[in-house]
Amino acid sequence: MTHFVYRFIFVLCNHFLLHATHQRSNLDTFYTAFLLAKTTTYFYKLLLKDLHEMVKHCRIVLVVLFAVIGFDSWWYGKMTLVPLQFLLFNIVNDFSKFYGEHSWHWYFTNALPSLMGPTLFPLVLSFTSKQSWNFNGNNRVLIVQLSVVLYILCHSLVGHKEIRFLTPIVPLLNLLSALKLPSLRWRRIFLILFFTWNIPMMWYLSMRHQRGVLDATNFLRALISSEDRVLYLMPCHSTPLYSHLHVNATLQFLTCPPNLHKMKNYVDEADKFYENPSNWFMANPSSLFAHYLIIFDVLLDSVSAQLDSNGFYLIGNFFHADIVQGRVGRRVLFTVLSYSKMHSASIAHNLECLTKRHMPNIQLQLGLIVGATNDLLHYIPLFFIHFNKTIKITCCKRELSSI
16 A cells, blocks of 8 residues: 555656656656556456455556546636547647657657767666566566567657657666666676766756757846847747746747648748748738847848848857758857847946856957947947857957948
8 A cells, every 4th residue: 555655646746846857748748658558457356356456456547547637627617638639639620740750660760869878778688588578467677678678659640750759758668678777788888988978968968959949048047127128030939938048038939830721822930030030020020120130150141131221230159050950050149139229228237247147168259349320339249159258259240241
């Protein structure tokens, strides 16, 4: 009974704490797969007429299931079963294909090798041991294996697939690999390969790859106030917003909702913008009232005319990635509205606070920018990320078209 209480509390706490995250629906799917796996492992006992044991474990399944439904219903304010909604949205209505589709085997042939790296070998071998095929009610390894397999199979039925959807089962995948590792003859070679692969990848993916949006957000957080407006002309979901900004400013960004109403020839806002930026600016004139604008460098040639004519100037240039991927460029460009349309004193004060309190590894290059008219000169800083801990100040004369 004590194990049942601990298990019940653990499931409920995880469900509640992750309720507001984007991985919650995936976690609910994992709970469903876990419950199915646990029921399957005791099917053998049912055949042996061990009804008492079967009833005890079905009780655990039912209590957890009703508790999950209760939390979901409380959160949404109406009767809700998230795994059912996941099924209706992604499979019955097939809305997820709007974000791209992959073949049914993509998780097995692409996602798992990319996600697991060298640990994929002991993971696969863990399914070949005799213990994996022992349908004993006390076989906890089998419960874990069935849980991850059912979870992946359920998500394989959905056309849209992403590596992040496997996040809830990564600890279980590593557990299965670790359980198999001691029985391998070449475990020393595996450990060398494990560290040789993971340490460089950890540094590259954590410190360099796609870091520009975070650096730009940190820079923006120290610069703006709640009265400012920020416009993100970037692909959907590419930039953190209020979760990292922590400033109650007005943020405008390109949207890309799926075709929930099944309209003919549906095109989302992001696709409309990238198809013809000039037409988008004409259809959304209020977007040019923003105080700050953030774009990837691949978009600069398409919008430079609108930025020049409306008095925007480049003040931030942040490294993002080594390889250009479609709409995602190598650098994140940060622009600000011209001096004639903003209060320079407010900008100067915020920049002074930035250099004193934030990001000591920023090299500050103070540029002399020519305004909309030749007699309007003012100082706007240009920021570039370097790996030193000093602030260097130089002076130069630049225009947006020359950067």
